[in-house]
Amino acid sequence: MGDDRSDWSGEERLGDLRKEIDTIDRELVALLNRRAKCSLEVGETKKGAGDCIFKPKREMQVMERLLVQTDVLPEQHLRAIYREIFSSSRKLQRPQRVAYLGPEGTFSYFAGVEFLGHCADYLPQNDIEGVFRSVASGESGLGIVPLENSLHGTVGQSLDLFLRFGVRIQSELFCKISHNVMGRVKDLASVKRVYSHPQPLAQCARWLRSNLPSAGLVPVESTAAAARRAMSDPEGVAIGHIQLAQLFDLDVMVRSIEDLPDNWTRFVVIGRGKETGLANDKTSLLFTVPDKSGALSSMLDAFTRHGINLKKLESRPMRGEKWKYVFFVDLECDLEHEEYRDVMADLEANCLTLRVLGSYPAGPSLDVSAEDGAETPQP
Ligand SMILES: C=C(O[C@@H]1C=C(C(=O)O)C=C[C@H]1O)C(=O)O
Structure with a gap:
């Protein structure tokens, strides 16, 4: 029949296309x-x-x-x-280990994989200090650390660790964070316990109050640890990244329960090296100023004089010297590029100490909350 003949030519075409694909x-x-x-x-x-x-x-x-x-x-x-x-x-x-705040399944882990790919060896650490230590000692070539959240501000611990370890920022990335309810419980009415890191529990407080008012909230060290607990608790659920369901064989019960949906975390990749040659988009600095009137504003004036846009300014206590502060700034320029040599000299003349934490390209925005890790445009 005519139909057979058209099927046959369809098959022939398929064969040709597959041959072409093989070539x-x-x-x-x-x-x-x-x-x-x-x-x-x-x-x-x-x-x-x-x-x-x-x-x-x-x-x-x-x-x-x-x-x-x-x-x-x-x-x-x-x-x-x-x-x-x-x-x-x-x-x-060069085979490179990437240290991250573990265990596997945390947001740091997904941020690392989404940005640096699957060929790197990811090395979980118990805390952010472990990430800095692993990079500073040379155990890992790179590390990934959270620096700030769009709703909750700076991760003070990360900034403070720059004061203790001589590592440099190599790159930045912005990750969209979304939380999901996962477990082996038949329905929400049967949930007695909710496991998660304190941050996600806080970010989902409104949803938890309205939907699981009588469940106990159990803070644990990470969202991945929460998933592990939910795996062996028939009345417990975890809150965290959607891919934890697959990693720990849990059912996704409710998706995207965060109270405010536009929740982004800025991560930085740290390393020991300094990239040379190509002009970058941003520079992070830390500096201290003399304890006198106008000291900070003379530093800020220097940025203005040279037309440099300040993206962020944060002060942190100086370790071991009470009521003294160190300032962290992000600038929209490559201060390490030769064309900024005079600017650098001007800045140095206006402060006590100055350290460049790194010059790096403006980071991409990744929707690491997606099941397949699709990228989204800048927020
Ligand atoms: C090849 C290089 O090294 C690395 C790998 C790159 C690549 O595969 O294209 C680009 C930059 C580097 O991260 C390079 O520096 O050019």
């Missing part, structure tokens, strides 16, 4: 290997020069160029593919 895949693997060989050579050059492996600005420039070129392949797909190509490329140059 393209062979070419792709050959090209990926060619790229990997180049990257290995770049790695050798870096080793000779004592340069760092991770070059976020270069990766962003490569990505931007490719996005202009893409056709049917959507931007998100190309970004996801290249995140893994970069991840493999870095690992080939």
Whole structure:
């Protein structure tokens, strides 16, 4: 019959297309290997020069160029593919551990994987200090730490740790945070206990009051630890990242229960190296000023004089010297670039001490709360 004939030609077409895909895949693997060989050579050059492996600005420039070129392949797909190509490329140059606030399944973990890809070896730490220590000692090449939250402000502990460890900010990223109820309980009415880190419990307080008014709230050390508890409690649920359900074999009972949905955390990638050459978008500084009238404003005036936009200003107590403070600032310029040499001299003349915490590209916004980790545009 005519239908058979059209099926047959459909099959023939399918066969041709699959042959074409097989040929393209062979070419792709050959090209990926060619790229990997180049990257290995770049790695050798870096080793000779004592340069760092991770070059976020270069990766962003490569990505931007490719996005202009893409056709049917959507931007998100190309970004996801290249995140893994970069991840493999870095690992080939030098296997690098990435320290994070563990265990696996925390928001820090997902932020790391979404940004640095699956080829890195992720090393869980018990606390943020462990992340700084692991990077400073050379045990890990990179570390990922939360720096501030759009609703709750600065993570003071992270800023304070910069005073104790000589690490540098290599890159930043903004992650959308969303919370979900997961467990092995048949319905919400049967829930007796809610496990989570104190932060998510606070961020979902209104929902918990209206929907689980008689359940006990049990604060634990992380959202991943909460999921582990929910796994063995037939009347308990965990609140955390949606992928915890898969990791700990839990059912997702209610999604996105945070009281305020536009909840973003800014993470930074820390390392020991200093990227050279490419002009970055931002610089983080910490400085101290003399204890006298006008000292801080003379520093701020210097930024104004040079037309530098201040993105953030925060003061923290100076360790071991009570009622003295250190100032953290984020600037919208690459203060380490040669063109800012005079500016740097001017700033140094107006303060007691000054340390550059790092110059880095303005970070992407990643929706790490999504089941498949899709990226979203800047908030
Ligand atoms: C290849 C390099 O090293 C790393 C890998 C990159 C890549 O695969 O394109 C880009 C920047 C670096 O993070 C490089 O520095 O050019």
